[in-house]
Structures are given as C-alpha cells and as structure tokens.
Amino acid sequence: MSAPSLLDIGIRVPLDRFDLDLNLTLSKRVTGIFGPSGSGKSTLLNCICGLGPETKGILRFQGAVWLDHSKRQQTRPEKRGIGYVPQDHLLFPHKTVEQNLRFGEKRAQSSGRYDAQHFTKVIQTLELDPLLKRKVPTLSGGERQRVALGRALCSGPRLLLLDEPLASLDIRLRSRILPFLLRIRENFDLPILLVSHNPVEVLGICDEVVALANGKAIAQGPPVEVLTDSRVYAGIEDGGFENILKATIVEASAQHVIGRLPSGQMLHMPSSPCQLGDSVHFGISATDILIGLASPGRVSARNRLCGKIETIRKSGDKHLLVARLAEKEDSGSLVAELTSDAIEELRLEPGMTIVLFFKTSSLRVYG
Numbered sequence: 001m002s003a004p005s006l007l008d009i010g011i012r013v014p015l016d017r018f019d020l021d022l023n024l025t026l027s028k029r030v031t032g033i034f035g036p037s038g039s040g041k042s043t044l045l046n047c048i049c050g051l052g053p054e055t056k057g058i059l060r061f062q063g064a065v066w067l068d069h070s071k072r073q074q075t076r077p078e079k080r081g082i083g084y085v086p087q088d089h090l091l092f093p094h095k096t097v098e099q100n101l102r103f104g105e106k107r108a109q110s111s112g113r114y115d116a117q118h119f120t121k122v123i124q125t126l127e128l129d130p131l132l133k134r135k136v137p138t139l140s141g142g143e144r145q146r147v148a149l150g151r152a153l154c155s156g157p158r159l160l161l162l163d164e165p166l167a168s169l170d171i172r173l174r175s176r177i178l179p180f181l182l183r184i185r186e187n188f189d190l191p192i193l194l195v196s197h198n199p200v201e202v203l204g205i206c207d208e209v210v211a212l213a214n215g216k217a218i219a220q221g222p223p224v225e226v227l228t229d230s231r232v233y234a235g236i237e238d239g240g241f242e243n244i245l246k247a248t249i250v251e252a253s254a255q256h257v258i259g260r261l262p263s264g265q266m267l268h269m270p271s272s273p274c275q276l277g278d279s280v281h282f283g284i285s286a287t288d289i290l291i292g293l294a295s296p297g298r299v300s301a302r303n304r305l306c307g308k309i310e311t312i313r314k315s316g317d318k319h320l321l322v323a324r325l326a327e328k329e330d331s332g333s334l335v336a337e338l339t340s341d342a343i344e345e346l347r348l349e350p351g352m353t354i355v356l357f358f359k360t361s362s363l364r365v366y367g
C-alpha cells in the first residue's frame with residue numbers, strides 16, 4: 001500500500017526566465033528539492049509558505065487545502081504551521097538566542113501547538129544551552145544556523161522547510177552542522193522539505209529527492225537513483241558526488257577506529273573522537289573509489305568492501321557505477337565514478353560481484 005500523501009503540489013508560477021510548473025505528490029518524511037542555482041527551489045518553498053509570487057493551481061498538506069486558485073481559496077501563511085529556515089536565517093540581531101527561540105515558542109502558543117517539554121528538547125537536540133544569553137551578532141555561522149533551526153522547531157511546526165541549510169557554511173562547518181540535521185530528523189517526528197544543491201545533505205538526510213531544472217521536475221525517487229541520473233549528475237557542483245553511509249563504531253582506540261556498516265562489512269575510519277557504539281555518518285567521494293574484480297592479497301588502501309553492481313549509468317564522458325553492499329534493501333550502496341576504459345577493461349556489468357577500495361584518509365567523518 002502506498003504511503004498517504006503529505007503534500008500535493010499542482011502549481012504554475014510565472015518567473016522572469018521560465019514558469020515554475022510542478023505536479024508532484026510528496027509522501028516521504030524527508031524530501032530533498034535538488035537543483036542548480038536559479039532552478040526555482042526557493043520559489044517553491046515560498047509558494048508552499050504562501051509568501052511567494054502569485055501562484056496558480058492547488059496545494060494540499062495532509063489533505064487540507066492550502067491553495068485552490070480556481071476557488072480563490074488560500075490559507076494564510078501563519079495558519080499553515082510551517083517552520084521555515086531561509087538561507088539568510090532572519091534572526092533578530094538585537095535579541096539574545098533565548099529571545100529568538102522564545103519568539104518561535106510564542107508562535108506555538110498562539111497556534112495551540114504549545115508543549116512545555118518541546119523547548120527543552122529543541123535546546124538539547126541542537127546543544128543551544130551555552131548560547132542562550134549570547135546576542136546574535138556574536139555567533140559564528142554554524143551557531144546562527146543552529147539557532148535558526150531551533151527557532152523554527154520551537155514554533156511547533158507541522159512541516160519544516162529548510163532552504164540550503166549548509167550553503168552559507170565552509171566545508172569544515174558543514175560537517176559540524178550535518179549531524180544536527182540528522183538529529184532533528186531522528187528526534188522530531190516531523191515532515192521535512194529540504195532545498196539543496198549539495199549532494200551530501202540530500203544523500204545523508206532525505207528519503208526521496210525531486211530534481212528541478214528550469215522550474216520543472218526532471219526526476220523524482222530515491223536519492224542515489226535521482227543524483228546518478230545523467231541530467232542531474234552533470235549539474236552537481238559543490239565538490240561533486242559524495243557517498244554518505246552510516247557505520248556503528250565497534251573499535252575505537254588511539255590506533256584504530258573501526259565501524260560496522262549496515263551490510264555487516266567493516267570499515268577503517270580516520271581517528272576521530274568516536275566512542276564504542278556511536279553511530280557515525282561518513283562521506284567518500286565517488287572519484288576516490290577504485291574497483292577490482294577480486295580482493296587482491298595486498299593493496300595499500302585499508303578499505304575493501306564487497307558489492308554487487310546494480311547499475312552502470314553514463315553521464316557525459318564518465319560512467320557511474322552503483323554497487324549494493326549486501327542483498328538487504330537498507331544495507332546501502334556506493335557510487336563510483338569510472339572512465340569508459342576502466343569499464344571496458346574490467347568488463348563490468350550489472351550483477352557482477354566486485355571489490356570497492358578506498359583509503360581511510362579519503363573518508364570524511366560527519367559525526
């Protein structure tokens with residue numbers, strides 16, 4: 001049985017270069033809206049909030065009509081129960097962190113969705129306690145991002161909209177914020193729509209992705225499938241395609257950090273402040289993975305994972321090999337970028353068992 005629909009979107013919005021023209025049914029808990037700059041992602045979020053340019057068509061959230069243009073029916077933005085974190089955060093600069101959070105909480109009180117425990121849970125999830133008395137101008141980029149997420153959560157939203165939560169942060173800060181997004185996903189039973197042009201966010205957090213180009217949806221489906229679609233892959237900026245996988249730490253000493261993947265295979269990880277039993281996400285670029293046909297006795301790369309080729313897709317002059325790490329549906333897959341020569345030389349085909357090699361130092365730990 002298919003999951004009940006969360007958001008039904010059938011809208012047309014004339015923009016300067018094209019129309020935003022979308023017919024989508026979104027039913028997964030966390031959906032990514034992925035696309036290059038100027039493809040219409042932020043405009044879509046504004047329309048969902050009821051803040052956008054004039055929107056024709058229909059919008060329904062969990063069956064409730066938010067917009068029916070033909071009937072001149074429109075739910076006011078503040079009645080939609082949306083927690084919106086725009087790219088520029090829009091925090092009150094003259095107020096403290098706590099006052100910003102309390103502003104969100106007041107919205108929850110006035111809409112009848114107030115829960116006294118909720119404020120504490122938000123502060124704990126985002127580790128905001130040490131920041132409460134600070135004024136906004138004294139905060140770093142990553143701290144501001146956490147406060148903006150906290151304020152949106154404190155408003156007790158029924159739907160969370162995040163516009164490029166990592167875009168304004170440098171690579172180092174991105175890896176520090178991603179774990180907080182994952183915690184939000186884990187701790188709050190809340191549908192999330194995440195706009196991004198960063199594959200790390202989308203692969204790490206989303207259940208489904210919609211790819212936009214010039215205001216139209218060109219692909220919708222599981223993140224790996226959509227991002228390896230040649231039309232989508234070709235436009236990936238931001239450091240290219242980085243696989244995101246989760247591992248449970250089974251050994252953590254000064255010399256070794258070893259994680260177990262959902263497939264049961266072990267992974268040597270760079271030393272990091274992990275503890276036994278921790279769940280960590282790590283990234284490995286599609287260009288840092290080498291493919292072999294059988295596990296050779298000696299290679300310098302510490303990590304060698306067994307996989308079965310699911311698909312090989314062409315994208316421009318590259319090939320994207322998607323390998324499943326075990327038969328189980330949720331055991332994860334890895335994408336490797338290869339040349340035509342490598343595909344031909346090894347005679348790689350779907351269904352073949354292969355070994356994927358990569359150096360421990362190529363792994364990025366996201367916490």
Ligand SMILES: Nc1ncnc2c1ncn2[C@@H]1O[C@H](COP(=O)(O)OP(=O)(O)OP(=O)(O)O)[C@@H](O)[C@H]1O
Nearest residue numbers: 014015016017036037038039040041042043044053
């Ligand atoms: N109110 C408006 N009226 C007309 N055109 C608009 C309006 N708002 C945005 N646009 C145009 O629509 C296009 C899509 O803009 P939008 O900000 O939605 O893209 P985006 O995918 O979110 O980009 P980015 O990743 O850079 O934020 C752009 O060409 C923009 O100039």
